Amino acid sequence: MDTPPPPDLWPSIDPLGEALHALRMSGVFCCRSEATAPWGVAMPPMAGCAMFHVVTEGQCWIETPDAPARCLRPGDFVLVPHGHGHRLVSEPGGNADELFALPREFTSGRYEVLRFDGGGAACGLVCGAVKFEDPAARRLIALLPPTLWIEAGEAPWMQATLQHLAAEARQMRPGGEAVVTRLADILIIQAIRAWMAQDTTARTGWLGALQDRAIGAALAAIHRDPARDWTLVSLAATAAMSRSAFAARFTQLVGVPAMQYLAQWRMQVAHTRLAEHGGAIPEVAEGVGYQSEAAFSRAFKRHLGVAPGEVVRRARAAAQ
Structure with a gap:
């Protein structure tokens, strides 16, 4: 019986909520970028990874295979959940260096700082590539669109988290890497929740x-x-x-x-x-x-x- x-x-x-709770990330890398125009970085395809970007100062443009170039400003958050290659540039169509060909300052095993000194307008970014190990998390991520955008004005409830992330990335006090990783966890979950609230496909299957x-x-x-x-x-x-x-x-x-x-x-x-x-x-x-x-x-x-x-x-x- x-x-x-x-x-x-x-x-x-x-x-x-349990499926969202499974979205515990293991970091592949996380980096803070300090750039002055002109600059550009080409993010390579990373199979099995989700990549995110947060603008902390100034602005830049993101070019993805699925959409026209789009401007990112402070408080904007973008998630590329399927590891597709894309570009971050100071101006649309600008030159971009391959990420792993750039000189990087390693502050720890998985946290690094990139600096571009073109002499022009300044831009600050926090970027990361993460993996999800739980099968429920992977299945949820697989259902997401090619790019998830959250603009600063769309979700005021995200701004405190974004501001905290930006502050931690700038200061990198003891334990800062762990804090940035946990805040990235929260931001990705919040971005997925926002998508689910807006997209009818999230209520099927x-x-x-x-x-x-x-x-x-x-x-x-x-x-x-x-x-x-x-x-x-x-x-x-x-x-x-x-x-x-x-x-x-x-x-x-x-x-x-x-x-x-x-x-x-x-x-x-x-x-x-x-x-x-x-x-x-x-x-x-x-x-x-x-x-x-x-x-x-x-x-x-x-x-x-x-x-x-x-x-x-x-x-x-x-x-x-």
Whole structure:
């Protein structure tokens, strides 16, 4: 018989909030730029990364593949969530040097300062490239448009955070890198919330399902405990619905049946744990609900097209 879920898996009050909570970033790099015109920097494509820019002083232009050049002023925030290459320049169409070809002053392992001295108008920027490890966070980021813009006047509630970020970047007191990273966390979450409030596409599909009280509760339970021996009956109980009504509504909102989603989710979690955390295959298998390593390996290859051992080998080779 199916047993009811434990209290920590009862219907979530805010399943979407849990997905946003998963947006804990691991920094690839963060930099403060002090520039006087003319200047320009070409940000290279960074697969699997989201890049953000905050103007702290003066103005500059951002050129992205999906939109015309756009002016950024103090208090503006832009997120390039899919790691597409783009340019930051003092004037549209100006020359831009490749980011990693520029001399940089490293203040710590992942924080650096760029300086451009063209002698003209001054501009200050805080920029960063970040990764998201949690599968729920990655899925949410994948749904975002190519560029997210938040102008200073659009979201007054962001300005205090932006001002704090700018102050920390200028002063870089002890612990400043950690503060800048945490503030960037907040800014990205706020930018996504602003997009969700304005864009109707954010209320459909997987995001829409997270915002449904019943189906969102089931999704949150799967995300929290993929190893649990879930069945259609126990997931329906978590959603406080009958089995038939739950099955139909889950498929309608999410786009796939509940048990298929569970299987896919387990494989996404397993891939993350193998590729980025160096987990041992037996432990990873058990962590997503498989008692047999052989059964796990078959399911993994069926869903992802590659064996778990190959994922581990690639990860180790990349780390060398």
